[in-house]
Amino acid sequence: MGLPGCLLYDANILFTLLEGWLHQALTGNIAPSSFFVNAERVHLEAKRIGVPCLASHQSYSALEDRVKRVNDFAADTLRSFVQFLRQEKTVSGQLSPFDSNEDIFLVERFIVEQFRPLGQSKNWEKESLRLLERLIFDAILRATGKRGSTTSTQSVIDQILGTLVDLTRISDGRQTCLVRLQSEVKAPTVFGDPQLFREIKNNVLIGDDEDVGQLSVAIQHQKTANIWTVFVTTDYAHVISVAGDILSKFKLQCSAPLYAIAYLERLSAKGGPVPDPKQYIR
Amino acid sequence: MRSIGLAPSALRFGLVDLQPFEETIEEKFGNVKFIVKQLRLRPSESFRDYSTLSSSKDSLRDFITDFFEKSVQQNPDLKKLVEETERGGLSSGGKFELTSLFADFAAKYAKGIDEHVKLEISKFIDSDLPFTVFDQFSLFDRTFAMFLSTLTEASASMQRLVSLSYRARGVPASRHQLDEFKRKIRSVLSASDVTWVSSFSLRLYLELTHSTSLDELFKPKQFRLENLEKNEFDRLLRELTMNNLRFRQQLIQYGPRGEMPEFEVKGPVYSVWREMNEQLT
Numbered sequence: 001m002g003l004p005g006c007l008l009y010d011a012n013i014l015f016t017l018l019e020g021w022l023h024q025a026l027t028g029n030i031a032p033s034s035f036f037v038n039a040e041r042v043h044l045e046a047k048r049i050g051v052p053c054l055a056s057h058q059s060y061s062a063l064e065d066r067v068k069r070v071n072d073f074a075a076d077t078l079r080s081f082v083q084f085l086r087q088e089k090t091v092s093g094q095l096s097p098f099d100s101n102e103d104i105f106l107v108e109r110f111i112v113e114q115f116r117p118l119g120q121s122k123n124w125e126k127e128s129l130r131l132l133e134r135l136i137f138d139a140i141l142r143a144t145g146k147r148g149s150t151t152s153t154q155s156v157i158d159q160i161l162g163t164l165v166d167l168t169r170i171s172d173g174r175q176t177c178l179v180r181l182q183s184e185v186k187a188p189t190v191f192g193d194p195q196l197f198r199e200i201k202n203n204v205l206i207g208d209d210e211d212v213g214q215l216s217v218a219i220q221h222q223k224t225a226n227i228w229t230v231f232v233t234t235d236y237a238h239v240i241s242v243a244g245d246i247l248s249k250f251k252l253q254c255s256a257p258l259y260a261i262a263y264l265e266r267l268s269a270k271g272g273p274v275p276d277p278k279q280y281i282r
Numbered sequence: 283m284r285s286i287g288l289a290p291s292a293l294r295f296g297l298v299d300l301q302p303f304e305e306t307i308e309e310k311f312g313n314v315k316f317i318v319k320q321l322r323l324r325p326s327e328s329f330r331d332y333s334t335l336s337s338s339k340d341s342l343r344d345f346i347t348d349f350f351e352k353s354v355q356q357n358p359d360l361k362k363l364v365e366e367t368e369r370g371g372l373s374s375g376g377k378f379e380l381t382s383l384f385a386d387f388a389a390k391y392a393k394g395i396d397e398h399v400k401l402e403i404s405k406f407i408d409s410d411l412p413f414t415v416f417d418q419f420s421l422f423d424r425t426f427a428m429f430l431s432t433l434t435e436a437s438a439s440m441q442r443l444v445s446l447s448y449r450a451r452g453v454p455a456s457r458h459q460l461d462e463f464k465r466k467i468r469s470v471l472s473a474s475d476v477t478w479v480s481s482f483s484l485r486l487y488l489e490l491t492h493s494t495s496l497d498e499l500f501k502p503k504q505f506r507l508e509n510l511e512k513n514e515f516d517r518l519l520r521e522l523t524m525n526n527l528r529f530r531q532q533l534i535q536y537g538p539r540g541e542m543p544e545f546e547v548k549g550p551v552y553s554v555w556r557e558m559n560e561q562l563t
Contacts, residue, residue, distance in 0.1 A: 012563055015559075015563060019556065019559060019560075023556070026547050026552055027552070066559065066562050067559065068414060069562065070555065070558045070559050070562065071413050071414065071417060072412055072413050072414065073558070074413075074554075074555065074558065075406070075413030076413065079406065079407050079413075082407050083407070124558075124561055124562060127557075127558075127561055128558045128561070131554040131557055131558060132554065134550070134554065135550060135551065135554050138550050161400055161403050161404065161407070162400070163551055164403045164406070164407075164413075165396060165399050165400055165403055166547050166551040166552070167413070167417070167551065167555065168399055168403070168416070168417055168420035168421070168424075169424075169546070169547045170547055170551070170552060170555055171417050171420070171421060172420070172421060172424045172425075173547070175421055175425070175526070175527065175530050176530065176534065178527070179527070179530050179531050179534050180534075182531070183531075
């Protein structure tokens with residue numbers, strides 16, 4: 001029989017597991033990230049000893065919002081580039097040839113235009129544009145074969161289309177990994193309570209609403225299911241740094257992945273298989 | 283590729299509605315007559331009836347039915363698959379032929395999928411719709427490719443088991459095997475049907491909101507967000523997203539098998555995508 005308790009993952013742990021499995025599926029290699037190694041270690045250990053792993057609906061929803069934002073930004077930028085290229089290279093209703101010596105500067109012009117509305121903030125968008133610029137550059141090199149040669153503009157567009165098709169292939173691999181994640185990490189039926197949400201915000205001073213929402217689900221779940229729940233997170237700055245406060249005020253243990261099972265064992269040692277959390281925390 | 287719309291119905295009919303029948307066949311070898319008893323699997327109703335029953339009754343019915351019929355006629359593989367399904371999938375010698383037709387169809391479908399997705403992506407380029415729409419269409423097509431391969435393998439395996447059971451213990455045993463197969467496959471077939479309906483509903487919605495007459499449906503056009511009713515569009519997209527995930531869940535639960543289509547991702551695209559994701563955390 002497993003420990004009488006469960007782990008509740010935050011959105012970052014979900015993301016790390018999902019992306020790590022996807023990396024393995026697409027490249028055949030283990031994701032070179034200590035976040036993934038640690039998250040997978042606690043996940044496998046929990047599975048081995050029969051501890052249920054959970055994540056809130058909000059965390060799953062955040063996971064989807066994140067990938068949608070990435071895909072939409074990448075695809076919108078590539079679409080804008082194709083439209084820009086068509087506009088620049090259309091002469092008398094026909095696409096003129098793409099001369100890589102001269103037309104490569106169209107990429108530069110396009111990227112500058114994309115940067116312009118971003119202003120001082122929007123760092124993620126700026127860095128993403130730099131990454132996408134590289135993809136466009138690579139696509140042109142594939143179409144022309146080598147620097148300095150001329151090719152049809154349509155073949156450059158086809159290469160960009162191929163890049164977008166690759167994005168759909170990534171989505172396909174991700175879908176299989178998401179199915180696995182949802183089968184191994186279930187979402188509890190509890191939702192955060194608005195009053196609890198305000199209490200956490202006021203008492204523990206966590207600024208990020210996403211973090212507060214996930215914590216309130218963990219607290220609610222521990223109370224409703226009456227089993228020890230360890231909230232697993234990699235957020236040292238906002239959550240683990242105030243773990244003591246959260247434990248004393250809300251009786252919820254927060255932990256980095258490596259220590260989560262040990263915390264659960266310690267909590268379980270204080271009580272029976274179905275302990276009352278209020279009774280065992282001093 | 284667009285005629286793939288009929289495939290789920292054909293497959294459902296071809297598998298779930300199968301019944302085992304023992305038939306007496308007279309075979310002649312030279313001047314000697316042999317009476318042979320043989321097990322056949324055939325559908326309990328005609329495919330034409332099934333497809334008619336499952337058609338909607340709105341004003342679009344005739345147009346869409348006609349559209350799909352023409353599409354099937356233009357796709358030799360699908361045409362043969364539908365014809366064989368109508369005949370109960372039996373060759374003149376009584377051999378069940380749907381399995382090999384499924385296999386051919388599945389292999390060609392998987393092979394052509396990238397070209398098909400590329401055509402869809404061209405529509406994205408010419409539109410101002412979000413990428414998610416075309417990504418979800420692609421997810422349906424790719425899941426469907428896995429589903430076809432799985433179905434081919436499962437169907438072949440069912441044929442072997444039913445045949446063995448029949449030889450050992452007659453029709454009742456073969457019926458038991460067949461019922462077991464149908465019970466297991468039903469949820470995947472249902473998920474496929476529902477997801478296809480979702481996918482087609484969204485496609486049809488886009489077509490209807492960008493056409494002034496039936497003749498313009500399914501002709502090349504540029505999709506614009508301003509022509510869509512936001513709530514309805516969001517609802518259809520949400521349903522497709524949800525059903526795509528359920529379809530994949532059901533398929534994985536059943537156990538994907540057979541020759542899975544390979545979807546290799548070139549290095550730079552994946553590494554850029556991963557970096558963009560990681561920088562959001």
